[in-house]
Amino acid sequence: MDWDEEYELIRSGRAVPRAGPSFLTRDGSPSNDDPHTNANSTTRHQQPQPPAPAPAAAAAIESVPDFYPEEAEQGTPLEQLTRHWMNERHAPDILPAQEDLLMNLLDHLRRQSEAVQLLREDPSTSEEEHIRIMLVQIEVERVKFIVRSYVRTRLFKIERYARFITTNAEIQTRLTAAERDHASRHAILTDQHFYLSVLQGLPEKQSHLDDTPLFVPPMVTEPDKSRPVFVHALQRCPRVRLPDGATLDMEKGHISLMPYSVVEELVARGEVELI
Amino acid sequence: MSLPQSLRASVSPPELELIASQQLIEIVPLISMEKTAFISGAYGPLRPPNKARVPLWMAVNLKMKKKCHIVAPSWLNVEYLQEHLALELSQQTFSSLPFRFTEIAKVILDVASDDLENPDKIRSLMKDLREARQAKSREGLKTLDHSELSLPNLCSMEINEIRPYFVQSMSILTQLVRDPLRNA
Numbered sequence: 012m013d014w015d016e017e018y019e020l021i022r023s024g025r026a027v028p029r030a031g032p033s034f035l036t037r038d039g040s041p042s043n044d045d046p047h048t049n050a051n052s053t054t055r056h057q058q059p060q061p062p063a064p065a066p067a068a069a070a071a072i073e074s075v076p077d078f079y080p081e082e083a084e085q086g087t088p089l090e091q092l093t094r095h096w097m098n099e100r101h102a103p104d105i106l107p108a109q110e111d112l113l114m115n116l117l118d119h120l121r122r123q124s125e126a127v128q129l130l131r132e133d134p135s136t137s138e139e140e141h142i143r144i145m146l147v148q149i150e151v152e153r154v155k156f157i158v159r160s161y162v163r164t165r166l167f168k169i170e171r172y173a174r175f176i177t178t179n180a181e182i183q184t185r186l187t188a189a190e191r192d193h194a195s196r197h198a199i200l201t202d203q204h205f206y207l208s209v210l211q212g213l214p215e216k217q218s219h220l221d222d223t224p225l226f227v228p229p230m231v232t233e234p235d236k237s238r239p240v241f242v243h244a245l246q247r248c249p250r251v252r253l254p255d256g257a258t259l260d261m262e263k264g265h266i267s268l269m270p271y272s273v274v275e276e277l278v279a280r281g282e283v284e285l286i
Numbered sequence: 287m288s289l290p291q292s293l294r295a296s297v298s299p300p301e302l303e304l305i306a307s308q309q310l311i312e313i314v315p316l317i318s319m320e321k322t323a324f325i326s327g328a329y330g331p332l333r334p335p336n337k338a339r340v341p342l343w344m345a346v347n348l349k350m351k352k353k354c355h356i357v358a359p360s361w362l363n364v365e366y367l368q369e370h371l372a373l374e375l376s377q378q379t380f381s382s383l384p385f386r387f388t389e390i391a392k393v394i395l396d397v398a399s400d401d402l403e404n405p406d407k408i409r410s411l412m413k414d415l416r417e418a419r420q421a422k423s424r425e426g427l428k429t430l431d432h433s434e435l436s437l438p439n440l441c442s443m444e445i446n447e448i449r450p451y452f453v454q455s456m457s458i459l460t461q462l463v464r465d466p467l468r469n470a
Contacts, residue, residue, distance in 0.1 A: 089326045093305055100297055119325050142353065143322050146344055150324050153304065153343065160301075167289035239456040241437075241445050254460070255433040266445075268435040268452055270460065286445055 085281065088116050089154060094284050096161040101241070101285035102278065103271050104234040105168045107185045116158060123151050165190065173198040174220065174231045236272040243286045248277055296449050302442055306389035307343035312357035315348065342393060349398050356398040359384075362391055364404055367411040374418040380439035388416070388443035423448050432459035
């Protein structure tokens, strides 16, 4: 049932406006709905229509100019995202979010898809054009795969370290607002679930999720920064100190296996990539 | 879950192939196409019979529709691979090959073996190379310690292959040397 039908039913008194779950599932924001269902007794065309996508699109386009100066040394946006994707996959910790880069690429994806849509609807499109359209579409799918996999990788780490994220201010700076929100909601949900299903039945001393008993590893899952990673130097790197006390100068192209904590800063600065 | 179990510890070979497919390769197109803007850059124009440089994924798609011939990269031929195999067998170190040579060679051998000279010989050379290099990386495991292991000239697919074993071995070595007082 759509908005208009329901509105007609309510007006004619054949249905009672229902608050609560039905509103929540439809739109997720009952507070926005209420003024319209209650106070809106005038005309239908005041019904809230889906907001025009224009503001979001405009914001995405605005972010483009900031971005291009860096392109020359770091490769195209897609190359950059591919590198961030691989880094994110291999790093045990959560890396800084690449919001601008992602926005820029999503915007580009949308423009390409729209262009394809337009050309496909045009009956005068020639056979030769069809090959071009097909190739553009293939690329769109390739890029979408990388974007999805990148986001999913972050999501996986965020859910895994949700409790740690809520207590650590430093790691929060590396997440977007939406990711922080997701982390805290996930942490609260799992906490409640554990409490209701098991913890409330345990003695008070054992009913917490963040106990730090002696000789036992901490209960909050933290990123294990000592996990080794394969590192590929993209440029000559400043000297790093290894766990055994030795130092290492990495030339461009150097490949090496070493603990993540050693190269953490180099990864953040983009001087090395993880492979 | 957001990330399947099988993808958590490592990257899968198809994903590496996807990344490698972004690399440019020469083709001889059989159709013409105007210069077109893609997300990764502008490619074309295609004007048969002039050669053009396009990403591997595009070459593969055109090839499967019989719209182009793929020009093999300079390292994908019997002489070059034979030379490298000889080097590989005579030296202790890894010889230098393109970083994503396994993925690219596999893709080309799969879809465009008719554009290569003697593809069967190339296949068997690739296999020999792989085995020779694999033996060396196994030897390398002996020198693994808890702090660092340099792997010059190792290729993307080879790293992916040794990753689970090497990462776990190194983690265990790290635990063994960890200062017991620090965590207490």
